[in-house]
Amino acid sequence: MANYPFELLKLVSYLRKLPGVGAKTAERFAFQLLEWDSQLLVQFGNLLSNIKNKIHFCETCGCLREEECLFCSSQRNSTQICVISSAKDVYSIEETKAFQGFYHVTHGLLSPLEGKTAEHLHLEKLKKRIQDHEIKEAILALDSTIEGDTTALYLKQELSKLGLSVTRLALGLPMGSTIHFVDGGTLARAFIGRQRF
Numbered sequence: 363m364a365n366y367p368f369e370l371l372k373l374v375s376y377l378r379k380l381p382g383v384g385a386k387t388a389e390r391f392a393f394q395l396l397e398w399d400s401q402l403l404v405q406f407g408n409l410l411s412n413i414k415n416k417i418h419f420c421e422t423c424g425c426l427r428e429e430e431c432l433f434c435s436s437q438r439n440s441t442q443i444c445v446i447s448s449a450k451d452v453y454s455i456e457e458t459k460a461f462q463g464f465y466h467v468t469h470g471l472l473s474p475l476e477g478k479t480a481e482h483l484h485l486e487k488l489k490k491r492i493q494d495h496e497i498k499e500a501i502l503a504l505d506s507t508i509e510g511d512t513t514a515l516y517l518k519q520e521l522s523k524l525g526l527s528v529t530r531l532a533l534g535l536p537m538g539s540t541i542h543f544v545d546g547g548t549l550a551r552a553f554i555g556r557q558r559f
């Protein structure tokens with residue numbers, strides 16, 4: 363790396379921790395920040411230093427909350443729980459307005475190579491909620507990747523023992539797609555997940 367001032371190198375090294383930000387982009391961001399007005403930098407710095415005091419992960423479901431958790435409210439349908447791997451996913455699902463039940467965030471997927479084992483999925487907490495609320499269906503809304511498939515299979519095995527129905531989001535043709543341009547894996551999944559029409 364160039365012979366930048368030490369504090370600038372430190373800033374670059376922090377920025378590089380962000381996903382998708384390589385050395386060149388981090389340097390560009392750092393130089394851009396130096397162009398910012400001092401007051402704006404102070405506001406940004408204050409926001410960063412307080413963010414963990416203002417936003418928390420809900421102790422029950424793992425979604426983000428400020429005060430009360432909006433996703434654990436008694437107004438919600440308590441017979442279904444949707445399992446997601448990131449607190450970010452809840453916002454996409456809420457936007458569809460297709461689901462009104464509870465959520466459980468696993469904060470990651472099974473990935474033995476990255477040291478993500480079953481203990482990381484907070485499964486005991488999930489099982490307890492299923493039993494306490496007498497939940498009838500667990501909907502697995504996990505990525506369609508090797509890690510997502512492995513996690514879904516593991517959760518299916520574990521949760522089925524509790525006697526509830528375990529479902530997974532249908533995987534199939536993207537909206538507006540043409541069969542000719544869909545890849546083989548997606549088409550195969552669409553066949554497996556076909557439903558009565």
Ligand SMILES: [Zn+2]
Binds near residue numbers: 432
């Ligand atoms: Zn919650």
